[in-house]
Amino acid sequence: LNRSDVLRDINFTLYRGEILGLSGLMGAGRTELARALFGADPIDSGEVKLNGKTISITDVHQAIEQGIGYLTEDRKKEGLALGLSVELNIMLGNYPEYSDALGIVKEKQCQETSEQLVKALRIKTPHLQQPALHLSGGNQQKIIIARWVCKDTDILIFDEPTRGIDVGAKLEIYELMNRLVAKGKSIIMISSELPEILGMCDRIVVMRSGRITGELDNATATQE
Numbered sequence: 001l002n003r004s005d006v007l008r009d010i011n012f013t014l015y016r017g018e019i020l021g022l023s024g025l026m027g028a029g030r031t032e033l034a035r036a037l038f039g040a041d042p043i044d045s046g047e048v049k050l051n052g053k054t055i056s057i058t059d060v061h062q063a064i065e066q067g068i069g070y071l072t073e074d075r076k077k078e079g080l081a082l083g084l085s086v087e088l089n090i091m092l093g094n095y096p097e098y099s100d101a102l103g104i105v106k107e108k109q110c111q112e113t114s115e116q117l118v119k120a121l122r123i124k125t126p127h128l129q130q131p132a133l134h135l136s137g138g139n140q141q142k143i144i145i146a147r148w149v150c151k152d153t154d155i156l157i158f159d160e161p162t163r164g165i166d167v168g169a170k171l172e173i174y175e176l177m178n179r180l181v182a183k184g185k186s187i188i189m190i191s192s193e194l195p196e197i198l199g200m201c202d203r204i205v206v207m208r209s210g211r212i213t214g215e216l217d218n219a220t221a222t223q224e
Helices: 030-037 060-065 075-079 086-091 107-120 137-151 167-182 194-200
Strands: 019-023 048-050 053-055 068-071 155-159 186-190 203-208 211-217
Touching (some): 019 030, 030 068, 030 186, 060 068, 068 137, 075 137, 086 107, 086 137, 107 137, 137 167, 167 186, 167 194
Parallel strands (some): 068 155, 155 186
Antiparallel strands (some): 048 053, 203 211
């Protein structure tokens, strides 16, 4: 992929059932790459292949149709509708699959699915109608993950998934990521915390100034 001066000669492979880490300093182009893969920003040239076939991703809708989900680094501004309930935030983007032929939402089914996801992801909330604003940072992150689990996306891009959350919530996010890849999902994880990258990722791609400058196997990688 190429995108003017932001991304240059980006070429990498993501395998099924793995966590691929994107490491680098702030401004290295990691988020720009994530947004390009998710169709949030355009690319100038290049191609994306899924299961060996070239796919077109020119906007977010196409990315979601191809089974790609994105956990943004700014959950409060870009990931959540903070004034809406836990249930509504989980179901955002999923209503077409939970509506009948006339477009009428199947409210009971939405509620049941939301309850299942809250339980499965251990989201701590007094009830489904609790506004997302009043939950902790870790539980807010899990609401967004629940949305993509509901969509059953195969590829998840996690941009700084544990930023601003406490140690206990971090562990829960890590456990959740491991459960997802155990089911065959693939995760691209962007993190500025090297211990997190080393502890969670199978392979690590290092970026600098919009380029990939190295690829490391977790077994031999060190912070240095």
